[in-house]
Amino acid sequence: MATSWNGLSSVFNLAEENYVTLITALAFTVLWLLRSGLSYFRCRNRLPLPPGNFGFPFIGQTVEHLLAMRTADGVRQWMQNQVEKHGPLFRYRFVGYPIVMMSQPEGNKFIFQNEGTSNHMFWPSHMSTLIGPQCVITQGGERHKLVRRHLNRFFDRNAMSRHIHGVNRNAIRHFTNHWQGKEQLVALDMINLYSFSIICNLALSLEEGPLMDKIMEQFHPWSQGGYCLPINFPGFCYYKALKARGLICNLLDGLMKQRRRQIAEDHVPEALQKDILNRLLTVPDEEGNFHQDSFIKDNLLFLLFSGYDTSSSTLAMTIFYIAKNPHVYKQILQEHQLIVDGKRSNGEDENVMTMEDISAMKYTWGVIQETLRLHPAVTGTYRKTVTDLEYEGYHIPKGWLLNWNNQHSHYNPKYFKDPLKFDPSRWETRPPPFTYLPFGGGAHFCLGFEFSRMSMLIFIHHLVQNYSWSLVNSSYNGPFIRDPFPRTQDKVLISVKQLISSWMF
Template sequence: MASSWSGLSFVFAKESYPTLITVLAVTVLWTLWSVSGYFRHRNRLPLPPGRSGLPFIGQTVEYLVAMSTADGIRQWVQKQVDKHGPIFRFRFIGYQVVILDQPEGNKFIFQNEGTSNHIFWPSPIFNLIGSHAVPVQTGERHKLIRRYLIKYFDHNAMSRYIRGVNRNAKRHFTNHWQGKEQLVGLNMTNLYTFSTICDLAMSLEEGPLMDKILEDFHAWAKGLFCLPINLPGFQYYKALKARRVILEVVGGLLEQRRKEIAEDRVSEASQTDILNSLLTVPDGEGNLFSDPFIKENLLVLLITGFDTSGGTLAMTLYFIAKNPHVYEEILKEQKSILERKRESGTDENDLTMEDISAMKYTWNVIQETIRLHPVLLGTYRKTVTDLEYKGYYIPKGWLLSWSNQHSHYNPEYFKDPLKFDPSRWETRPAPFTYLPFGGGPHTCLGNEFGKMSMLVYIHHLVQNYSWSLVDPNYDGPFIRDPLARTPDRVSINVKQVVAS
């Protein structure tokens, strides 16, 4: 028996050698890296305060947990600020990330993009977006593509799009609100914004194909901020699978359109959509875009066009329901716009960008919603040289993260910051304190389109419906997966109103 036990121990120990060697190797390498870091930096300024934590993992788990609720990241950032100060660092999926003070740090990042830092996406997110997409491009390539695409999102473009957006909004309320007594606000707003962006991008109308893409987009979006485990059953695996399906569907639409172009039978509506332009109009260097470029940029356009605006609209409906006086003020403003159109003899059903500009209070309500629950919390820039910032040393290769989670809730810039108060937007906030759409060269291209489409939606909504929360006492939590939105259980009671 003793002999058998001795032999078993020997076998066990022998089989454990690879594991022990691996553990020892990692420990030695980690120690050497830490010691070398000390000698590298001992004659320099101190590193920003914070914790590195375990190799690779760092604070990834706690950060992702905080990301699961709309208010979680604000609380997490505040906790770090209370502990380390307004400039701090943490480790996220293997990367050293520094969040700078706000608003000075945000200004520093944006004004130095392209010199001391450039846009960067951690590899799990990069793999979901794709190497050809505009958000990941840098330098001259990014400038070339942005110059090409900007014409689809400037004021002149909005003047062309608004008639179709207006038509889509009226159809949406007829098909999905009329006769209903109770709805899930998020489902309705996402359906509207997705059908609107699908029409603009690819002339794709509501139907089984659009429903399928929408389902896959939900899975894809949830993979942007989750543990990057590419194994069956995990969210990241589902997201990569959804991405492949979406690109296959978009690829099919691309081939169908290319055939229609060759046979000169593209419909009048499709001739002005973005897909048609990408297939027929060369870039600034005279080259047509590749299929991977077109598919990946349509993917990004669709996600930014629907989930950002859809989630914001759902949150706006919630805040309006919680503040009945806000509904009355919006309704008053929208009715005054119609009255002016009647007095001038213009068609009250045909909205213009002049009407959009007159929706000042309505836009203030949306801006206040975005301040409290911004769609985008921040993105990353990678340092391309060693930096010194406010007494701290930031090594080359570290990530800088601009953020709005401290400034949006800072009473120095927004009095009583947790209060929903649209009147605060009667004056402009200080520069770099309100950053719902990013900043610098990578400012969101579609923010004006999002603004216009959301205002058109509310214009028709308040004139035809009033609504209240099924649970009037609901006060959170709200969800972020990864974009802020109301949970599915936040339903609304709907009442159709008679137009006066």
């Protein structure tokens, strides 16, 4: 009897187990059918993806895009080809990332106005490593706001009135030491030295000399790393860039240790107490926290970079276009002579510059703006979508990148008449919003814009007051190179002549 009961119990247990298994299987089946049904209706109702193609897995258009970035016109031509195939909104793949190019002003506006909500600042991992993960331009959201507010005190309009005398003093010394008595100069090399010495002085209280030269010689291989395949292996461009970054950071480490020792001993010279390094070491952020070394180095590195390349390439190309357009040179010279004449009539020191003088250089700034329209130092950056988006009748999935770019609008005859012509007079009126973006836009608008503007205008002021110049290769009209910033093949080789009426020397 017991045996029979055990056998019957086993049968019931087996039936129960099978019943549970059946119920479980049915439940999973129903859930799968519901999920599949929802996916079907969601996909059926979903808008199409933007036109374009991703090409080969991971690689996509990486190689052709990097090649296009090597010439000043390459990105514009590449974009134009894509626009002709797919329209102004198109998708592509770069180093594994799916990207949507938002090439119209409306697309730029959409990105900048929605930053922090539907999209955040983004850099591909290899570029973030190169620039610095704690750098202000690689930060997003609230962290970016906090860092930017902390650094903005060095670059707002009030700060410019404190910096102008140092910039002017550096400009006079630069022309005295490096231009006087020369018959030929490579303009880009000279301006790199000028721009870098200014930012080194502002950031580190560092003067021209062996240490500054050691830091400066690493910047070109470092800056090239963002324009090559991210292969961290000896012999490759990216490997050299990372090595250059490490060498620069080692030199910054030495400066930080020395300054900390001075701070501890309360022996920081007065001239050093106002530089950026000293403030970053001694002034906590808004939350009361002192900065880690990695934060300080990342942001110092970025500030030095901005002083080395971006302003330098713009000034060199400005000198190129002034030489190509004698009527532009004449108008600039007249504008700056009026400033000098006004100082003389008021009994003011001709060698002292004021913010009022900077404001009076309207035509000169128009010339620089026109140079930046044709050859912006930065053509665009990325934002990452944090939610699914619908834009212009297309679906953009969460996690994709949005690429704003100024090349399409800068050369669009709809916004700039005869766009290939160098015409500073077009800046007598403002262009439509979101069509002119050499300094970016939105929350990540160039932090050092005012400082860059001031330093470039002061350089032009002393240049036109003391020198005339011409291009050694006067017939040159391109091609223009990017390595990674725009320049001529000879880096703007010029013949210079010091003016007899020169008042500086």
